[in-house]
Amino acid sequence: xxVRVGVVGGGQLxxxxxxxxxxxxxxxxxxxxxEGMSASLAATQVGDYRDLDTVRAFAREVDVVTFxxxxxxxxxxxxxxxxxxxxxxxxxALQFAQDKLVMRAxxxxxxxxxxxxxxxxxxxxxQVFLDAHGGRAVVKTPRGGYDGKGVRVVNAATExxxxxxxxxxxxxxxxxxxxxxxxxxxELAQQVARRPSGEIVAxxxxxTVQQGGVCAEVVAPAPRAGIRLAQVAERIGIAIAEGLGVxxxxxxxxxxxxxDRVLVNELAMRPHNSGHWTQDxxxxxxxxxxxxxxxxxxxxxxxxxxxxxxMINVLGGPSQGTLDGRFADAMAAHPRAxxxxxxxxxxxxxxxxxxxxxxxxxxxxxxxxxxxASVFLD
Amino acid sequence: xxVRVGVVGGGQLxxxxxxxxxxxxxxxxxxxxxEGMSASLAATQVGDYRDLDTVRAFAREVDVVTFxxxxxxxxxxxxxxxxxxxxxxxxxALQFAQDKLVMRAxxxxxxxxxxxxxxxxxxxxxQVFLDAHGGRAVVKTPRGGYDGKGVRVVNAATExxxxxxxxxxxxxxxxxxxxxxxxxxxELAQQVARRPSGEIVAxxxxxTVQQGGVCAEVVAPAPRAGIRLAQVAERIGIAIAEGLGVxxxxxxxxxxxxxDRVLVNELAMRPHNSGHWTQDxxxxxxxxxxxxxxxxxxxxxxxxxxxxxxMINVLGGPSQGTLDGRFADAMAAHPRAxxxxxxxxxxxxxxxxxxxxxxxxxxxxxxxxxxxASVFLD
Numbered sequence: 036x037x038v039r040v041g042v043v044g045g046g047q048l049x050x051x052x053x054x055x056x057x058x059x060x061x062x063x064x065x066x067x068x069x070e071g072m073s074a075s076l077a078a079t080q081v082g083d084y085r086d087l088d089t090v091r092a093f094a095r096e097v098d099v100v101t102f103x104x105x106x107x108x109x110x111x112x113x114x115x116x117x118x119x120x121x122x123x124x125x126x127x128a129l130q131f132a133q134d135k136l137v138m139r140a141x142x143x144x145x146x147x148x149x150x151x152x153x154x155x156x157x158x159x160x161x162q163v164f165l166d167a168h169g170g171r172a173v174v175k176t177p178r179g180g181y182d183g184k185g186v187r188v189v190n191a192a193t194e195x196x197x198x199x200x201x202x203x204x205x206x207x208x209x210x211x212x213x214x215x216x217x218x219x220x221x222e223l224a225q226q227v228a229r230r231p232s233g234e235i236v237a238x239x240x241x242x243t244v245q246q247g248g249v250c251a252e253v254v255a256p257a258p259r260a261g262i263r264l265a266q267v268a269e270r271i272g273i274a275i276a277e278g279l280g281v282x283x284x285x286x287x288x289x290x291x292x293x294x295d296r297v298l299v300n301e302l303a304m305r306p307h308n309s310g311h312w313t314q315d316x317x318x319x320x321x322x323x324x325x326x327x328x329x330x331x332x333x334x335x336x337x338x339x340x341x342x343x344x345x346m347i348n349v350l351g352g353p354s355q356g357t358l359d360g361r362f363a364d365a366m367a368a369h370p371r372a373x374x375x376x377x378x379x380x381x382x383x384x385x386x387x388x389x390x391x392x393x394x395x396x397x398x399x400x401x402x403x404x405x406x407x408a409s410v411f412l413d
Numbered sequence: 414x415x416v417r418v419g420v421v422g423g424g425q426l427x428x429x430x431x432x433x434x435x436x437x438x439x440x441x442x443x444x445x446x447x448e449g450m451s452a453s454l455a456a457t458q459v460g461d462y463r464d465l466d467t468v469r470a471f472a473r474e475v476d477v478v479t480f481x482x483x484x485x486x487x488x489x490x491x492x493x494x495x496x497x498x499x500x501x502x503x504x505x506a507l508q509f510a511q512d513k514l515v516m517r518a519x520x521x522x523x524x525x526x527x528x529x530x531x532x533x534x535x536x537x538x539x540q541v542f543l544d545a546h547g548g549r550a551v552v553k554t555p556r557g558g559y560d561g562k563g564v565r566v567v568n569a570a571t572e573x574x575x576x577x578x579x580x581x582x583x584x585x586x587x588x589x590x591x592x593x594x595x596x597x598x599x600e601l602a603q604q605v606a607r608r609p610s611g612e613i614v615a616x617x618x619x620x621t622v623q624q625g626g627v628c629a630e631v632v633a634p635a636p637r638a639g640i641r642l643a644q645v646a647e648r649i650g651i652a653i654a655e656g657l658g659v660x661x662x663x664x665x666x667x668x669x670x671x672x673d674r675v676l677v678n679e680l681a682m683r684p685h686n687s688g689h690w691t692q693d694x695x696x697x698x699x700x701x702x703x704x705x706x707x708x709x710x711x712x713x714x715x716x717x718x719x720x721x722x723x724m725i726n727v728l729g730g731p732s733q734g735t736l737d738g739r740f741a742d743a744m745a746a747h748p749r750a751x752x753x754x755x756x757x758x759x760x761x762x763x764x765x766x767x768x769x770x771x772x773x774x775x776x777x778x779x780x781x782x783x784x785x786a787s788v789f790l791d
Contacts, residue, residue, distance in 0.1 A: 037756065054432030057454060058692075060740070060754030060766070076435060077454065314436075318749055333745035340718065340771070362438070367711035371696055376438030378415065388438070393718070 037062045040326060041093055043084050044103025045072035047377035047386065048306045048322075051314070053077050055323035061330075065103075066093040073377045074103070087111050094120045101283060101329040102305055105132040106179075123231060123282040123329035124304045131279050132304045135212045136177040145278040147271060148298050150217045150290070154210035158199060162192035164213045174198065175212040186248065188216060217298060219290035223257050224309035225272035228324045231282050231331045236324075238317065238337045240268035243288070243309050249384070250308040252405075253346040255316055255339060258397060267297050275302065284325040286310060308348065308386075313337075315373045315391040316344030341393035343400045347408035349388040351381030365390070365410040372407035415440045418704060419471055421462050422481025423450035425755035425764065426684045426700075429692070431455050433701035439708075443481075444471040451755045452481070465489045472498045479661060479707040480683055483510040484557075501609060501660040501707035502682045509657045510682045513590045514555040523656040525649060526676050528595045528668070532588035536577060540570035542591045552576065553590040564626065566594060595676060597668035601635055602687035603650035606702040609660050609709045614702075616695065616715045618646035621666070621687050627762070628686040630783075631724040633694055633717060636775060645675050653680065662703040664688060686726065686764075691715075693751045693769040694722030719771035721778045725786035727766040729759030743768070743788040750785035 038061050042049040045067025053076060056063035066089070067078040079096075082089035084107050091114070094100050099121040112126035124132075131138040139152045151168065155161045165172050174195045176185040189195055195211060202209055222245060226238040239256035256265070268289060276285045279302075286307030288300040310321035319327075319335025327334055365374060369392075376388035388411070392404040416439050420427040423445025431454060434441035444467070445456040457474075460467035462485050469492070472478050477499040490504035502510075509516040517530045529546065533539045543550055552573045554563035567573055573589060580587055600623060604616040617634035634643070646667060654663045657680075664685030666678040688699035697705075697713025705712055743752060747770075754766035766789075770782040 050435060053435050053454075057428060057431050058751075058753045060756050063454075076431075076441075318751075327744070332741055334748065335744070336748040363710055366705070366713070370712065370714040373436075373696075375436045378438050 038330060039064060039097040040330065041066065041097030041100045042074070042077075042103055043090065043093070043100060043107055044068065045074040045078055046103045047073045047379070049074035049077070049103040050377060051306065051311075051322045051375070052326060055320060055326055059323065059326060061326060064093070064097055066090065073379055075378070085111065087114050091115065091118070094122075099123055099329050101325070102129075105129055105304060109133070121329075125280070125282065128280045128282065129304060132302050134177045135175055135301075136210060138302060139212060139214075141279065142275070142299055145274060147275065147278075148296060150298050150300075151215040153213050155213050156199075156202075156210045158192040158196060161189075161195060161211070161213055165189070165192060168215045171216045173214045173216055175214065177209065177212050184248070217290045217300075218293045219298075220293055221257075221291050222300070223260075223268060223289040223291055223297070224253070224307070225268040225287045225289060226307065226310045226313075226321060226337075227269075227272040227276045227281075227285050227287075228283065228321075228328045228334055228337070229276040229281055229285065230328050230334060234334055235273055235276055236334045236337045237269045237272055238310065238313065238321070239339055240265050240289075241309055241312065247384075249348070249350070249386070251348055253309050253312050253344075254397070254401065255312045255344040255346070264291070264297070271297065271299065275299070283329045284310070284321050311375070311389050312344040312346040312391050314375065316341055316346075316393045342395040343397045344391060344393045345397075345401045345404040346389055346391045347404050348386055349376075349390060349408055349411045351379075351383055351385040351387045352412060361411050365407050368410065369403060369407035371403060374407070416708060417442060417475040418708065419444065419475030419478045420452070420455075420481055421468065421471070421478060421485055422446070423452040423456055424481045425451045425757070427452035427455070427481040428755060429684065429689075429700045429753070430704060433698060433704055437701065437704060439704060442471070442475055444468065451757055453756070463489065465492050469493065469496070469498075472500075477501055477707050479703070480507075483507055483682060487511070499707075503658070503660065506658045506660065507682060510680050512555045513553055513679075514588060516680060517590060519657065520653070520677055523652060525653065525656075526674060528676050528678075529593040531591050533591050534577075534580075534588045536570040536574060539567075539573055539589070539591055543567070543570060546593045549594045551592045551594055553592065555587065555590050562626070595668045595678075596671045597676075598671055599635075599669050600678070601638075601646060601667040601669055601675070602631070602685070603646040603665045603667060604685065604688045604691075604699060604715075605647075605650040605654045605659075605663050605665075606661065606699075606706045606712055606715070607654040607659055607663065608706050608712060612712055613651055613654055614712045614715045615647045615650055616688065616691065616699070617717055618643050618667075619687055619690065625762075627726070627728070627764070629726055631687050631690050631722075632775070632779065633690045633722040633724075642669070642675070649675065649677065653677070661707045662688070662699050689753070689767050690722040690724040690769050692753065694719055694724075694771045720773040721775045722769060722771045723775075723779045723782040724767055724769045725782050726764055727754075727768060727786055727789045729757075729761050729763040729765045730790060739789050743785050746788065747781060747785035749781060752785070 042065045050073040063077045064079040065074045065077045222243045225240045229235040241255040242257040244252040286303040290298045306321045313320045373391045390408045394400040420443045428451040441455045442457040443452045443455045600621045603618045607613040619633040620635040622630040664681040668676045684699045692698045751769045759765045768786045772778040
């Protein structure tokens with residue numbers, strides 16, 4: 036019997052699971068939000084992931100349900116689990132990726148290093164936090180943010196008035212998350228994979244460079260990361276995966292601070308942009324690893340295959356009609372570059388692909404990757 | 414506009430084009446011989462590749478037609494070309510892969526090193542060749558053979574009587590190919606990729622180990638291959654690709670003889686078993702390279718990514734019910750091994766998958782690959 040994996044969500048993360056699924060001999064089925072999405076080759080169904088009947092019908096035809104994103108509602112997830120569906124990561128874990136306040140509280144219980152934070156329900160409470168933290172802070176909506184959306188740096192409590200108003204209208208009450216504005220020297224990301232039966236492996240910690248709240252570049256492994264930093268990051272990743280009961284891939288976004296601490300910024304319980312380098316630079320890609328993990332198959336070697344890998348995101352630009360001509364230009368000038376595209380229309384700012392280069396000289400690898408990706412710029 | 418590639422034939426070579434097609438942002442469509450074949454994920458049509466109307470309807474929906482095998486008849490190929498379809502490799506090149514006598518005659522014109530050979534139409538003619546070559550030779554049916562089928566070592570002219578009888582019944586006349594029995598120390602394979610516009614790249618020459626006429630193991634690059642041998646093999650590959658007008662991937666199977674010559678054994682104009690190691694061991698896999706070449710896109714870097722790669726074929730065995738349990742065993746014991754499976758029922762002797770390991774120590778890499786593949790043996 037062919038093993039069938041069902042992925043809820045038809046974006047590029049689902050798309051990039053197709054290649055390893057084919058090579059592993061798995062059947063991959065995708066529940067896409069609409070026709071013509073990135074993962075359309077494997078899309079067997081189009082429908083609303085918030086609708087229990089839709090997701091239930093999809094789940095009935097597969098051996099495990101996993102995700103391209105973390106937005107499937109808890110009541111849908113819990114209904115599936117109660118009906119005996121294998122869901123990985125499960126709702127108990129996903130709640131921490133779905134609500135940043137729940138995540139902060141749980142990480143505090145686990146003793147994880149974090150920025151100072153608080154749950155605030157009013158401008159007055161926010162002002163108290165601001166007064167205690169030099170008058171500036173980061174305010175986040177606990178739910179629904181990604182790629183910099185739902186995140187705002189504020190200098191005065193009134194700057195979050197619209198979000199407090201939206202919370203009040205929502206009717207469910209609730210609070211905003213406020214966090215100290217961390218003075219960091221750089222951002223890192225630690226990925227781990229964990230099987231339901233407990234096996235866990237850790238990838239090398241990487242450096243991520245964000246631009247406008249969106250991941251622009253990843254260097255693997257993180258340059259100038261001594262053994263201590265690598266160990267600290269790995270221990271944090273493993274402790275969170277185990278403490279939160281994550282199954283599949285977990286990405287932990289980290290700040291390295293000016294005073295040499297490592298603090299947890301965000302979590303993602305799925306393959307993650309910070310791990311795209313693993314397709315070309317690791318023995319086992321994060322997409323293959325995620326499939327192995329959610330199926331409770333033995334995990335693959337997460338080691339790097341080259342001394343250095345550099346991954347650059349390709350974003351849609353205002354005057355890109357089609358990317359086709361640019362691909363040929365990039366291929367011609369950069370035969371070493373691995374070019375990945377997501378089959379998406381190149382709207383401005385949208386992630387439409389990425390380029391990875393590997394090798395043994397970081398300057399050379401980074402130059403080549405940036406040069407290849409720059410062909411796609413306007 | 415998304416670029417569409419049409420692959421005629423639904424076997425594992427078409428299947429292994431799916432992963433790079435997805436990553437390159439191409440749409441891949443497959444004309445499969447029947448339902449449920451290896452490449453079924455991309456199969457948009459099921460039909461007979463010998464039927465012009467079937468192939469024409471398939472070709473109408475794609476930008477280029479290429480192949481999983483070399484069996485599409487010349488009249489079908491030529492009709493497509495005359496109607497303006499981009500077919501790569503084209504019929505002028507494919508004829509040399511479809512008929513071993515035509516191939517031998519053309520390679521002779523090109524001055525390529527070959528075993529002694531002759532076209533024989535009767536037992537008497539075969540006996541003349543045998544008498545001139547120590548009483549033993551290899552007889553081949555010019556068309557339709559693969560994996561050792563249509564190949565026979567004979568010690569007497571009467572041992573090919575059934576094939577001469579079949580030729581006579583065929584009505585088209587024709588001859589058998591007879592070749593000297595080469596005393597070789599080992600078999601090698603040289604792959605090159607060539608675009609319609611002429612760009613050509615060569616992969617490192619590899620050593621192939623055959624068992625029962627079927628490829629069992631590939632070591633890349635070929636051990637103990639000096640610069641001279643690598644250059645000779647590369648020059649032969651390039652000369653044949655250019656001389657025969659091959660577009661896409663070309664594999665040249667070679668004998669290395671006891672007196673240090675390199676002779677051309679067979680040709681394949683498609684991705685080839687001797688190049689499966691490139692999925693995990695080269696910057697650009699043969700499957701990605703084939704797609705780039707047939708689309709006349711700039712070719713990728715064919716360099717090896719590791720000092721050594723060893724690929725072992727997994728064949729179906731008599732008592733394998735399903736491979737699933739064995740996959741988990743192999744994964745658990747060999748996390749470095751890259752396991753590829755073709756989604757085929759494991760009938761005895763059938764190629765159902767392969768395992769590749771890469772690294773910097775050949776003994777270690779070969780041991781690990783053989784150990785991982787042995788988990789699938791009965």
